[in-house]
Amino acid sequence: MRTISFDGVIVGGGGAGMRAALQLAQSGYKTAVISKVFPTRSHTVSAQGGITCAIASADPQDDWRWHMYDTVKGSDYIGDQDAIEYMCSVGPEAIFELEHMGLPFSRTEEGRIYQRPFGGQSKNYGEGGQAARTCAAADRTGHALLHTLYQNNVKNQTVFFNEWFATDLVKNSDGAVVGVIAICIETGETVYVKSKATVFATGGAGRIYASTTNAHINTGDGMGMALRAGVPAQDMEMWQFHPTGIYGAGTLVTEGCRGEGGYLVNADGERFMERYAPNAKDLAGRDVVARSMILEILEGRGCGPEGDHVKLKLDHLGEEVLESRLPGICELSRTFAHVDPVKEPIPVVPTCHYMMGGIPTNIHGQALTVDAQGSDEIIPGLYACGEVACVSVHGANRLGGNSLLDLVVFGRASGLFIEDALKQGIELRDATTSDIEEANQRLISLNEGSAGENVAALRKELQGVMQNYFGVFRNGEFMQEGVKKLADLKERIANVHLEDKSNAFNTARIECLELQNLFETAEATAIVAEARKESRGAHAREDFTERNDDEWLCHSLYYREGQKVDKRGVNFTPRTVDTFQPKIRTY
Amino acid sequence: MLQVSIYRFNPETDATPQMQDYSIDTGGKDLMVLDVLELIKAEHDSTVTYRRSCREGVCGSDGLNINGKNGLACITPLSETVRKNKLVIRPLPGLPVVRDLVVDMSLFYAQYEKIEPYLQNDTPAPAIERLQSPEDRAKLDGLYECILCACCSTSCPSFWWNPDRFVGPAGLLQAYRFLADSRDQATDERLAKLDDPFSVFRCHGIQNCVNVCPKGLNPTRAIGHIRTMLLNRAA
Numbered sequence: 001m002r003t004i005s006f007d008g009v010i011v012g013g014g015g016a017g018m019r020a021a022l023q024l025a026q027s028g029y030k031t032a033v034i035s036k037v038f039p040t041r042s043h044t045v046s047a048q049g050g051i052t053c054a055i056a057s058a059d060p061q062d063d064w065r066w067h068m069y070d071t072v073k074g075s076d077y078i079g080d081q082d083a084i085e086y087m088c089s090v091g092p093e094a095i096f097e098l099e100h101m102g103l104p105f106s107r108t109e110e111g112r113i114y115q116r117p118f119g120g121q122s123k124n125y126g127e128g129g130q131a132a133r134t135c136a137a138a139d140r141t142g143h144a145l146l147h148t149l150y151q152n153n154v155k156n157q158t159v160f161f162n163e164w165f166a167t168d169l170v171k172n173s174d175g176a177v178v179g180v181i182a183i184c185i186e187t188g189e190t191v192y193v194k195s196k197a198t199v200f201a202t203g204g205a206g207r208i209y210a211s212t213t214n215a216h217i218n219t220g221d222g223m224g225m226a227l228r229a230g231v232p233a234q235d236m237e238m239w240q241f242h243p244t245g246i247y248g249a250g251t252l253v254t255e256g257c258r259g260e261g262g263y264l265v266n267a268d269g270e271r272f273m274e275r276y277a278p279n280a281k282d283l284a285g286r287d288v289v290a291r292s293m294i295l296e297i298l299e300g301r302g303c304g305p306e307g308d309h310v311k312l313k314l315d316h317l318g319e320e321v322l323e324s325r326l327p328g329i330c331e332l333s334r335t336f337a338h339v340d341p342v343k344e345p346i347p348v349v350p351t352c353h354y355m356m357g358g359i360p361t362n363i364h365g366q367a368l369t370v371d372a373q374g375s376d377e378i379i380p381g382l383y384a385c386g387e388v389a390c391v392s393v394h395g396a397n398r399l400g401g402n403s404l405l406d407l408v409v410f411g412r413a414s415g416l417f418i419e420d421a422l423k424q425g426i427e428l429r430d431a432t433t434s435d436i437e438e439a440n441q442r443l444i445s446l447n448e449g450s451a452g453e454n455v456a457a458l459r460k461e462l463q464g465v466m467q468n469y470f471g472v473f474r475n476g477e478f479m480q481e482g483v484k485k486l487a488d489l490k491e492r493i494a495n496v497h498l499e500d501k502s503n504a505f506n507t508a509r510i511e512c513l514e515l516q517n518l519f520e521t522a523e524a525t526a527i528v529a530e531a532r533k534e535s536r537g538a539h540a541r542e543d544f545t546e547r548n549d550d551e552w553l554c555h556s557l558y559y560r561e562g563q564k565v566d567k568r569g570v571n572f573t574p575r576t577v578d579t580f581q582p583k584i585r586t587y
Numbered sequence: 588m589l590q591v592s593i594y595r596f597n598p599e600t601d602a603t604p605q606m607q608d609y610s611i612d613t614g615g616k617d618l619m620v621l622d623v624l625e626l627i628k629a630e631h632d633s634t635v636t637y638r639r640s641c642r643e644g645v646c647g648s649d650g651l652n653i654n655g656k657n658g659l660a661c662i663t664p665l666s667e668t669v670r671k672n673k674l675v676i677r678p679l680p681g682l683p684v685v686r687d688l689v690v691d692m693s694l695f696y697a698q699y700e701k702i703e704p705y706l707q708n709d710t711p712a713p714a715i716e717r718l719q720s721p722e723d724r725a726k727l728d729g730l731y732e733c734i735l736c737a738c739c740s741t742s743c744p745s746f747w748w749n750p751d752r753f754v755g756p757a758g759l760l761q762a763y764r765f766l767a768d769s770r771d772q773a774t775d776e777r778l779a780k781l782d783d784p785f786s787v788f789r790c791h792g793i794q795n796c797v798n799v800c801p802k803g804l805n806p807t808r809a810i811g812h813i814r815t816m817l818l819n820r821a822a
Contacts, residue, residue, distance in 0.1 A: 037638070038692070040735055041646040055715070099716040102706025102770070104724065104731045111718030137731075143645060144731060151705040186685055215641040251643045332643060335662050456629030500634045504598050505686040508633045 001181075001436065002191045006032045006159075007422050009195035011166045011180060011222065013039030015047075015142070016386025016407035016414075017201030018149040018158075020365075023415020025156040029422050032159040034166050034182050034193065036217065036510070039150050043203055043215040044407065047142025048328060049256030050116060050134035051408070052401030053091040057108060058115035058132035059123065064088040065577055066123055067133060071402060074120045074285050075395025076537035076547065077582040078235070078555060080571035083391040086363045087402075087409045089576070094408045095135055103148040105137050106325075116325075117259040119283040120399040120587070130283060132259075134401040139254050139328040145404060161193075165510050166221065169198070169229040169382070170439040172429045177229070177367075177381035179431070181439050185510060188503025190443065192436050196426040197383060197418045200226065200359060200367075201411065204387040205521040209352035210460075210467040213245050213252040222388035224517025226359050227524060227560040228442070231379060232369050234390040234555050234568065235357035236521070237529035237539045240398055241472050243289040245351025247309040249336035253329055253348060255400040258282040260325055262314040264293065265345060266301040272310075277587040284587035287397040287538045290350035294472050303347060311345035350472055355521075356398055356538065358390035360557070360568065365389065365414030370557060370568055381428055383418065385410040392555065395570075396537020446512055452497030455511050459518065462489055466522050470529055475542045479530040486519075486526050493519045520560065528556045531565045549582055589613050589669065591623060593635060594677040596684050604684065606675075607632075613665065620653055621660035623674065624688075636687040644801060647734035650741070651688055652677040657738040657799040679741035681750065694750045695737045695757065702754060702762040702781075707773035723769035730764035730809060732802050733757060739796035739806055745789040752785035756796035756806030759787060763809035766816065778813075778820050787813050 008024045010017045013035030024031040035042065054064040068088040072079055099105060099113065106114035118134040137144035153160070166180040170192060179194040202222030206214025227233060243264070244253040258264075263282045266272050276292040277284035284292075293310050302308050314322060314329075319342045322330055326341075333341045359382075360368045367382040386407040393406050469482025496515055500508040534548035535541050557566040572579045588610040596604035609627055618626075621639055628635050637660070638648040644662035651660050654668045654675050668674065682690040708717070740746045740755035754762065762781060765771045781787050787810060796806040 037640055037646075037648065038696075038735075041638075041640040041648045043641065043646075045646050045734075046641050046643065096712075096714070096716050100706075100708075100712045102765075102768070104727045104768075105716070107719050107721045107724045109721065111720050113716050140645075140732060143734070147731070154700055155703075155705040215646065217640045249643075328645075335644065335664075454629075455633070460629075502597060502599050502634070505636055505689050507636050508628075 001440070003194050004191055005194040006030050007195070008197045008199065008418055009034060009179060009193050010199040010201055012042070012201035012203055012386070013037070013160065013162070014042035014201060014203050014386060014407070015044035015146055015149060015404065016411035017199070018146070018153055019408050019411030020199050020201060020385060020415040021158045022149060022153050022156060023412055024419060025153060025158040027419040029419065032161055032193070034161045034164045034180070036163065036165045036185070038162050039160065040146055042146060043218055044142045044146045046215060046252060047145070047404055048139045048252060048254035049118060049259065050136035050141045050401050051095065051145065051404035052118055052121065052134045052399065053095045053405055054088065054133055055092045055095055055113060055115070055135060057112040062123070062131065062133060064091065066125060066131065068577065069125045069580055070120050070122050071393065071399055072580040073126065073585055074397055074399040076397055076585055077395065077553060078392070078536065078570050079395030080392050081574040081579060082571045083363050083393050085574035085577060087393050087405060090409050091405050094412055098145065098148060098408065101148050101152045103137065103144050105135060116256055117283060118400040119255050119258070119280070119289070120285045130280070134256070134259065136256065139256055139326045141404065165513065166225065167443050167513055168439045169225050170431050170436055171229060172431045172435055174380070174429055176428045177379065178428050180225070181436070181443065186505055188506060190440065194431070196381070196422065196428060198381055199365065199414055199418070200382070200384040200388050201386045202388045204355045205518060206352050206355070208463065208466045208518050208522040208525065210463040211245065211250050212352040213242055213250055214352070219514035219518050220521035221514065221517045222359065222384065223524070224520040227520045230561065231359060231367060231382065232557045232559050233357060233524045234360040234557055235392060235396070236524040236558055237532050237556060238356035238396050238537060239352060239525065240286055240354035240356060240538050241290040241350040242353035243286055243293055243350055244312055244348040245353070246332065246336045247347035247349045250351050251332055251336050252353070253312060253332065253346060255286070257312060257314055257326060257329060260321060261317050262312055265311050265313050266296045267303045267307065268301060272296050272301070280587035285397055286400065287540070288587055290472055291540055293350055309347045309349040312348045313345040314341040315343055315345065354398055354403060355387055356390070356394040356396065358388045359384040360555070361385070361389045361391055363391060363413060364417035365410055366417070370566065383414050385414045396539060442516070443513070446496070446498050446509065447501065449495060449497060452495040453492055455496050455508065455515050458489065458493050458496055459515050462493070462518060462522055465489070466525070470526055473540050473542055474529060476530065479526065483526050483530055486523050489519065490523070524558045527563050528558050528565055532556055553582060589623070589665070590673050591627065592673070592675045593687070595687055597686055617664050617666045619661055620663045620665065620668065620674065620676065621649055623665070624660060624676070636689055638689055645734060647736035650679050650736035650738045652680055657742045659736060659738070659801040662801060679737055681741045681747040692737060695740055695755070698754045698758040699735065699761060702758050703777065704761045704765065706765065706768060706771050708770055709772065717770050719769055726767045727764060729804055730760055730767060733760050733804060734802060736801065738799045738801060742795040742799045744793060745791060749785060749789055753789035754781070754786050756810065759790070759813060760804060760806040760809045763813050766813065778816055781813065782817055782820070787817060
């Protein structure tokens with residue numbers, strides 16, 4: 001097997017990966033991005049409503065501390081306060097950098113960046129009413145951001161391995177990560193990509209569910225690779241169900257619709273969020289809105305012949321506002337719901353959207369595990385940022401607009417830290433031939449297998465189990481059944497049959513490898529979801545309906561070996577502000 | 588049963604490409620063309636090869652030639668394209684085929700990179716954003732939304748003949764996106780690099796690009812603006 005060597009290798013060409021790559025490319029270190037799709041096809045492109053940050057455009061008095069308060073509250077108090085402090089305080093600098101790079105933000109009359117109201121955003125620590133803090137480029141903010149980052153990587157001559165797929169981490173005899181095995185999809189060649197710093201920016205895994213806003217490519221590749229390499233996963237029970245996925249199609253309708261004045265109605269035409277969240281109404285936290293929608297449906301007030309969805313009303317905003325502020329939504333709604341939002345409400349239903357959990361990291365992107373004494377331990381050579389990472393700034397529930405901020409701020413932070421570490425010199429023992437062979441074992445087994453089940457059928461079964469047993473509302477008995485069903489799938493997915501053994505652009509092979517990553521992500525989710533015996537943020541249990549701070553004001557950790565579940569402390573010690581103490585969370 | 592005919596070519600086993608036919612039960616639903624491909628790959632033939640990602644028309648992966656017209660498979664409903672129960676899917680024309688419906692887009696991307704698709708402004712950046720009026724920002728609408736799907740450039744006869752020298756509609760749309768940006772200061776350098784007989788002037792106003800753009804953008808109009816700027820510059 002050929003070896004290619006770099007100072008830094010970034011796996012994933014979405015927003016986080018390209019922001020990290022840009023930082024490293026500017027530093028002059030030999031850097032490469034491995035992306036399974038051409039970078040602008042990454043899922044960041046689908047982000048719509050905006051990037052939340054206190055740049056004080058809409059409100060000159062706005063303060064990053066208010067944003068921090070909202071984010072801590074939104075996380076249901078298991079977001080790490082040092083990380084949230086870092087994100088919210090560094091955010092404005094990171095946003096202005098993007099603007100200087102050319103990001104075509106929408107503008108105010110003063111020529112500043114346009115900001116819109118989003119869910120969970122308040123002024124003055126929840127006392128001053130709704131804040132408009134989400135910076136937007138119409139409703140195509142992710143597209144604008146991703147293309148701007150790609151363009152600036154082109155400018156800085158970043159090396160891209162486009163349509164290459166990383167299969168597994170390579171570790172040396174000290175347990176340090178020293179690169180990845182990767183396949184060139186076009187030719188089928190497998191190489192060892194050696195690196196002093198390996199950054200996972202592989203994104204989410206929404207495809208573990210049957211109904212998701214996520215792209216086909218969101219298959220948890222980083223989670224799979226990390227778990228197989230013995231890296232723990234944190235807070236995997238925390239999955240965000242976005243209130244407004246288009247009914248039937250699953251495609252996203254931005255929260256910005258409600259930010260601009262849209263609202264949800266049930267079959268009676270009632271604006272039901274007034275009952276569930278009297279103050280914030282339709283702009284309560286996403287977990288709160290999603291649950292309220294499901295309750296409306298369960299109580300018989302759903303829309304349509306099956307009574308299985310609600311509607312998002314926008315027509316009262318007028319054609320001009322819709323076409324200028326929400327043009328992409330008008331397009332998506334006409335294509336996928338066959339509804340013109342200028343005239344009729346859009347049928348919507350809560351849909352799997354975002355993985356709050358991921359690889360535990362510190363604010364520099366360094367991946368962490370926990371030692372026998374319960375102290376954090378850095379995993380040498382491995383970094384993570386963006387959705388695959390759990391810094392954790394989102395805790396049990398992410399606020400809208402915070403994912404784009406997360407990926408820009410922590411992609412940048414990872415790049416800055418690695419640049420510094422490379423300057424000081426990184427010495428890692430070389431991987432031996434057997435270390436590399438071990439990492440390549442999964443691919444070899446797949447290539448040599450001659451029996452087993454079809455990838456599409458197994459994937460469908462897996463997605464069905466997750467959808468049915470680990471959805472918006474959860475129940476212990478039911479989840480135990482789901483865990484059993486996953487146990488049944490485990491060997492079958494490990495032995496998935498690859499019929500097509502050809503080399504050139506073999507997407508069937510990639511789909512098999514992706515399915516195994518989906519399984520690792522799903523299994524981690526299921527086991528910790530069953531273990532966390534409380535309701536917090538997005539994790540809502542019918543058998544444990546209350547938040548239990550005595551036992552569960554903590555992160556969950558999951559280790560693949562022995563399916564071990566552990567707890568890890570939440571950071572309550574920001575550097576420059578007082579701790580935000582846990583309170584009852586209402587909107 | 589929908590009759591689907593797909594362009595097949597595997598460089599490892601096939602000397603020449605051929606069309607392969609499938610009879611597909613759509614369950615009477617008005618599926619998207621991508622759904623049909625996914626159905627075929629899942630249930631009929633796992634070797635059928637194509638690109639896809641977002642499945643909602645924003646990532647630009649699945650530009651294909653569908654019943655003779657370039658478009659995105661994920662947002663083209665059968666009802667819009669199928670006539671006489673027949674769906675013919677070919678790769679985007681004019682680019683080398685890697686396998687089946689996957690084309691080598693290197694030439695397309697090279698033209699994009701050639702126009703230096705990034706903001707150029709050497710003045711020291713302010714502590715906040717650079718200001719831009721809503722009117723100036725509006726000039727970027729219809730330009731920045733390009734998803735690089737290559738439907739336009741691969742439907743353009745001028746690009747077919749000179750893919751190495753004619754920038755093509757997608758690249759030129761982005762060239763104009765930066766020329767039109769009030770924050771960009773490289774107008775003169777940008778125009779100088781486009782000022783030759785091929786880069787811009789090979790556009791003959793055929794407008795296939797406008798006809799196929801899945802995002803409803805108008806590269807021909809942008810090219811017209813660049814032409815005017817070039818002519819004014821020469822005058």
